[in-house]
Amino acid sequence: SDKFNLTDRSHFFTQWVKKAAAQIINLIGSAASFYFFRDYLGLSLIFKNKYWMLAFLFAIVFSVTTAFNQSTMVYFAQYVLHDKNLVGIMNVLYYVPTILGFFVSVKLYDRFGKTKMMVIGALISIVGYAMPILMPNSVIYNEIAQAVKGLGQAPLLGALWALFPDTIEYGHWKTGHRIEGLLYSGGSLGQKLGLGIGTATVGWVLGIGHYNGALANQPLSAIHAIYWIFIYLPVIAFVIQLIILHFYKIDEIYPQIMTDLKNHKFADGADK
Numbered sequence: 001s002d003k004f005n006l007t008d009r010s011h012f013f014t015q016w017v018k019k020a021a022a023q024i025i026n027l028i029g030s031a032a033s034f035y036f037f038r039d040y041l042g043l044s045l046i047f048k049n050k051y052w053m054l055a056f057l058f059a060i061v062f063s064v065t066t067a068f069n070q071s072t073m074v075y076f077a078q079y080v081l082h083d084k085n086l087v088g089i090m091n092v093l094y095y096v097p098t099i100l101g102f103f104v105s106v107k108l109y110d111r112f113g114k115t116k117m118m119v120i121g122a123l124i125s126i127v128g129y130a131m132p133i134l135m136p137n138s139v140i141y142n143e144i145a146q147a148v149k150g151l152g153q154a155p156l157l158g159a160l161w162a163l164f165p166d167t168i169e170y171g172h173w174k175t176g177h178r179i180e181g182l183l184y185s186g187g188s189l190g191q192k193l194g195l196g197i198g199t200a201t202v203g204w205v206l207g208i209g210h211y212n213g214a215l216a217n218q219p220l221s222a223i224h225a226i227y228w229i230f231i232y233l234p235v236i237a238f239v240i241q242l243i244i245l246h247f248y249k250i251d252e253i254y255p256q257i258m259t260d261l262k263n264h265k266f267a268d269g270a271d272k
Contacts, residue, residue, distance in 0.1 A: 045175050051250045052167035052183055056190045058244045062160060063194025064201070065237045069094070069149070071202040072230045079218050079226060080136055093143050094150040101154025108155075113251040114162055117155040122241045124152030129234045136227070156241075161187065166250050173257045174267045205229050
């Protein structure tokens with residue numbers, strides 16, 4: 001039995017190593033393109049654009065939570081709710097509020113600002129991801145939690161890629177140079193980094209918890225590992241997102257930036 005468990009765990013680790021390796025190879029290719037085939041001046045200007053750095057970091061953390069959500073529902077449904085067939089309806093309950101909320105959020109960005117809407121989305125997401133702590137085995141309760149998660153995702157998803165155009169304008173105003181392609185490429189790299197980190201983390205945490213895919217009933221350590229990747233780590237990631245958004249204050253100065261650029265004015269110290 002111990003030999004079988006060891007073999008099964010080895011197979012499980014092998015599969016996750018393959019997934020992680022694929023992500024790493026993809027990341028190496030993206031990073032090589034980003035760092036070695038771009039002009040040196042553009043790279044140096046990135047580090048003068050604090051809001052791009054924050055948006056890049058946010059894209060990484062946001063994509064980590066996306067990887068958690070995509071990878072862990074099947075484990076939670078099968079081993080905590082004891083019905084893997086719930087995955088379909090749980091995903092529907094997540095994505096329908098996301099899609100509907102996306103269209104509502106787009107109309108509210110101009111009124112409240114993208115950053116404030118993203119803060120609201122992160123707070124709602126924290127509530128949704130934390131809800132299973134209270135009643136982890138209740139199907140109906142967790143279905144409601146999925147809908148809350150999806151609702152919180154909407155303003156974040158809608159605004160994430162809108163952050164980068166704003167940072168391009170800020171960088172132009174701050175430095176006197178406009179490097180659109182490079183900054184957009186960085187956003188894509190941040191997304192790939194986050195998905196790779198998130199996918200690998202799921203495998204590592206399950207491995208630490210001695211998850212064994214051949215067992216109908218997992219050991220308590222594996223159940224705790226599933227709780228961590230389905231509940232606690234996403235909550236921590238959303239708290240980090242809130243911290244990043246606290247320092248992302250471009251909405252407050254963006255109107256002035258656009259006015260200055262329209263009048264060909266730049267920040268002090270910019271290359272005129």
